[in-house]
Amino acid sequence: MLSVPKIDLHRHLEGSVTPETLIYIARTYGGKLPAHDLGTLRTLVQMNNECPGFKTFLNKFAIFRGFYTCREAIECAVCRAVEAAAADNVQYLELRYSPTHFSSLGRFNECDVVAWVHGAMQRSARTCGIIVVPILTISRDYGLETAATTVEMALSLHDTFFFALDIAGDEMSNPAEPFRGLFEKCRARGLGLTLHAGEAGGARNVREAVTRFGARRIGHGIAAAEDSALMRLLRDRDVLLEVCLTSNLHTGVVPSIAAHPVRTLMGHGVAISLNTDDPAISAISLSDEYLLAYTQLGFTMAMLNNVNRAALGHVFHPDPGWLKKKIGHYWK
Numbered sequence: 001m002l003s004v005p006k007i008d009l010h011r012h013l014e015g016s017v018t019p020e021t022l023i024y025i026a027r028t029y030g031g032k033l034p035a036h037d038l039g040t041l042r043t044l045v046q047m048n049n050e051c052p053g054f055k056t057f058l059n060k061f062a063i064f065r066g067f068y069t070c071r072e073a074i075e076c077a078v079c080r081a082v083e084a085a086a087a088d089n090v091q092y093l094e095l096r097y098s099p100t101h102f103s104s105l106g107r108f109n110e111c112d113v114v115a116w117v118h119g120a121m122q123r124s125a126r127t128c129g130i131i132v133v134p135i136l137t138i139s140r141d142y143g144l145e146t147a148a149t150t151v152e153m154a155l156s157l158h159d160t161f162f163f164a165l166d167i168a169g170d171e172m173s174n175p176a177e178p179f180r181g182l183f184e185k186c187r188a189r190g191l192g193l194t195l196h197a198g199e200a201g202g203a204r205n206v207r208e209a210v211t212r213f214g215a216r217r218i219g220h221g222i223a224a225a226e227d228s229a230l231m232r233l234l235r236d237r238d239v240l241l242e243v244c245l246t247s248n249l250h251t252g253v254v255p256s257i258a259a260h261p262v263r264t265l266m267g268h269g270v271a272i273s274l275n276t277d278d279p280a281i282s283a284i285s286l287s288d289e290y291l292l293a294y295t296q297l298g299f300t301m302a303m304l305n306n307v308n309r310a311a312l313g314h315v316f317h318p319d320p321g322w323l324k325k326k327i328g329h330y331w332k
């Protein structure tokens with residue numbers, strides 16, 4: 001599937017840093033790792049043969065917290081993430097990240113982090129010939145006060161630094177509702193809105209994201225397959241679900257790829273895209289996800305083209321008309 005041009009709308013920078021990159025950064029710029037042996041480190045930061053589960057998956061990020069020691073370390077992580085996407089024939093990438101995460105537990109000012117990430121992202125994009133759009137992520141897990149500070153910082157910047165707002169984290173323990181005011185502020189400024197919802201939580205979280213937050217896209221959202229009325233709502237409002245097959249397997253929200261409800265969602269007219277989520281944690285590429293869809297879920301090449309067309313129709317790029325002229329020919 002490497003030869004297939006692709007769009008990835010749901011990829012976290014935090015989860016795109018490979019074990020190889022972690023070791024390189026630690027050796028070059030400093031940073032504490034529990035192991036410098038590649039095989040051992042892989043067992044700690046990637047999903048292996050352990051029992052899938054949402055907590056298990058999130059715990060893979062523990063090593064990254066506070067890891068980055070300097071600007072160059074963060075820029076290296078960004079550059080390698082963009083290069084990996086380009087090497088996988090991703091033509092358009094929306095790369096979301098939390099400035100709080102990369103501030104390394106307060107070591108850096110978040111505004112500085114944004115400037116470093118943005119510069120490295122755009123330099124790598126130009127070098128690799130890929131279009132990359134940055135998305136701001138806040139986390140339920142960091143609390144409302146931290147999220148509000150991050151959003152206010154982001155809104156104080158030039159509008160080229162972020163084109164949408166996302167909320168991630170543990171949706172089972174931390175509901176999205178307290179953060180709704182932050183989404184309203186971002187919507188008023190013209191930012192796109194997407195929420196992680198209906199991944200480990202239920203269909204009601206997807207409905208809330210659409211009806212109360214006004215989200216145009218949903219991160220994961222696969223619980224919507226349990227509710228036919230909700231699927232009609234998604235179809236009628238043209239809300240796209242950012243589907244991540246392997247991630248859903250690793251978080252334990254589906255028992256197998258073959259049991260994934262993506263075909264049910266598509267059968268009810270719900271727009272979907274295929275994405276990687278955290279490719280380094282899951283040890284995958286977007287080509288791997290396409291291959292799973294093709295071999296285990298009965299996707300045809302025409303369906304994969306349709307998935308990319310749907311993604312192209314729901315981008316947060318500031319000039320979607322220009323973007324369609326630039327890359328739309330790949331999926332005609």
